[in-house]
Amino acid sequence: MNRFKKILLLMFSITLFLNVAFAMLRSLRNTLAVVDLGSSAAVIPYFELFGALPGSILITWMLSGLIDRCSIQRVYYGAMIAFAAFFLSFTFLLYPLLPALKAGGEGASFLLQGISMGFYVVCELWKPVLLSILFFGFVMRRISPEEAKKTYPLLMLGASLGSALAGPIVTVCTSGSFGDALSYMGKGWSGSLTLMIMIIVLLGLLSACCFFYLDRLMNPLSAREIPESQCRFLEKVSYCFQSRELRLMGWIVIADYIAYSLAEVLFLEVLKQKYPDPKDYCHYLGILSTLSGALTIASAFLLAPTLLQRKGWTAAALATPVILLLTEGAFFVFLRGRFFTEQWIGWSADEWIQCLVVLGSLQYCLCRAAKYTLFDSSKELAYVLLPAREKREGKLVIDGMCARVGRGSASFLSIGLIALSGSVLGSALPAGILAIGVTCSWITSVLRLGDRLESTAASGKEAV
Structure with missing residues (x-):
């Protein structure tokens, strides 16, 4: 196997391992x-706004500061050790103490929610820190735009396979028969949690080993290496606001999270009504990961290459918001159409919930498939085409801030809408209107950014 094929294999493996772990963490x-x-x-909106x-x-x-002072490779290893230490400590030291807090009073309940938020936040930071900022930041510096067009579809395939493989792993870990065979890890949901955390930590360590060998194979003095910046963090943020291309990219990322998160909170609440037991709930999320992973693989092989290579950047970047607009619109219509389904169709409450679960699952799977192939590929390709700084x-x-600003903004909106409406499901109408409006703005920004990239190509700069 030649050197370039070894590099591709290692990059694919890192993407695969990190995405399997993240999909499992998302279910957890x-x-x-x-x-x-x-x-x-x-x-969840409170966790996003006040935690994530x-x-x-803070992490950005x-x-x-760390990347300015240390190599990005060392930062990656340090971050992986920190994640692994947290998850192991939570599973073996903290979680066994939580049943006593569940039986406590108001103070114990507040502490329990704080612990839950801490776990949620660390899970949320896994992908943006390890994959988006550190790994893709490392790769982005070492390859040319021509190499990126060949490399990124393979890496997106690794992300697709990761999501697909995580589903069966979660399903098996939460199945009763498998849990009985590994009863020494704990009974019921506790045993399933322990087993999944051990697998996640193992995957993280395997990715660190692959990263080590990848660093040795890739030339550290590559011509694509970007000089380290010594400016302050706030100056970096200010610089991004001065670039029209980066402003558009930032809003696209923020809009993606706002539009998706507003519907996600409602879907998770509907899903809880269908599956009130933690083990059943996590089991169904594992099934959704499997289905979304299969659709992502199909998109990576069939849809993404066609749109990127034949139709161009704009068509590929438009696919995700269009799919979200259609599926999310159907979900919100039926969510608010309880009277219609009861009086005109004759559905019972259980049948209505089942319909919402199906529509929400369809949105969940299709949107994630589009995001992990078309959206991520077009976003990473746009970075490669920009000037060095x-x-x-x-x-x-x-990748470090705008994604979280998007979820934080959606959380702020959700908190306000839930407070005004009195319940999660009661906020469906205003949440749907906002989600659809933001998605339309996202589509407009993609069209403008596509024009800017074409203008850059016409002026002789790096282009699509």
Whole structure:
């Protein structure tokens, strides 16, 4: 096997391992927040706004300083050790003490929610820190735009396979027969949690080993290496606001999270009504990961290459918001159409909930498939096509902060809408209107950014 094929294999493996782990963490964090340690999906906006948003700003500031002072490889290893230590400590030291807190009073309940939020935030930071900022930041510096067009579809395939493989792993870990065979790890949901955390930590360590060998194979003095910036963090943020391309990219990322998150909270609440037991809830999320992973693989092989290579950047970047607009619109219509389904169609409450679960699952799977192939590929390709400084500063600020700002903004809106409406499901109408409006703005920004990239090509700069 030649050197370039070894590099591709290592990059593919890192993407695969990190995405399998993140998809598993996503199922765990939602189950713990909504069903196990929490009582409703209404807590998720609070976790996002008061936990994930400040956490992302803090971690981006820390990574900015660390990357300026240390190699990005060392930062990656340090971050992986920190994640592994947290998850192992939570599973073996903290979680066994939580049943006593569940039986406590109001103070114990407040502490329980704080612990749940801490776990949620760390799970949320896994992908943006390890994959988006550090790994793709490392790769972005070492390859040319021509190499990126050949490399990124393969890496997106690794992300697709990761999501597809995580589903069966979660399903097996939460199945009763498999849990009985590994009863020494704990009984019921506790045993399933322990087993999944061990697998996640193992995958993280395997990715670190692959990263080590990848660093040795790739030339550290590559011509694509970007000089380290010595400016302050706030100056980097200010620089991104001065670039029209980075402003558009930032809003696209923010709009993606706002539009998706507004519907996600409602879907998770509907899902809790269908599956009130933590183990069943997590089991169904595992099934959704399997289905979304299969659709992502199909998109990676069939849809993404066609749109990127034949139709261009704009068509590929438009696919995700268009799919979201259609599926999310159907979900909100039926969510608000309880009277219609009862009086005109004759559905019972259970049948209505089942219909919402199907529509929400369809949105969940199709949107994630489009996001992990078309959206991520077009976003990463746009970074490669930017000038050197915009490439570096934009990657750090947009992937590190804008994604969390988007979820934080959606959380702020959800908290306000739930407070005004009195319940999660009661906020469906205004949440749907906002989600659809933001998605339309996202589509407009993609069209403008596509024009800017074409203008750059016409002027003789790096282009699509």
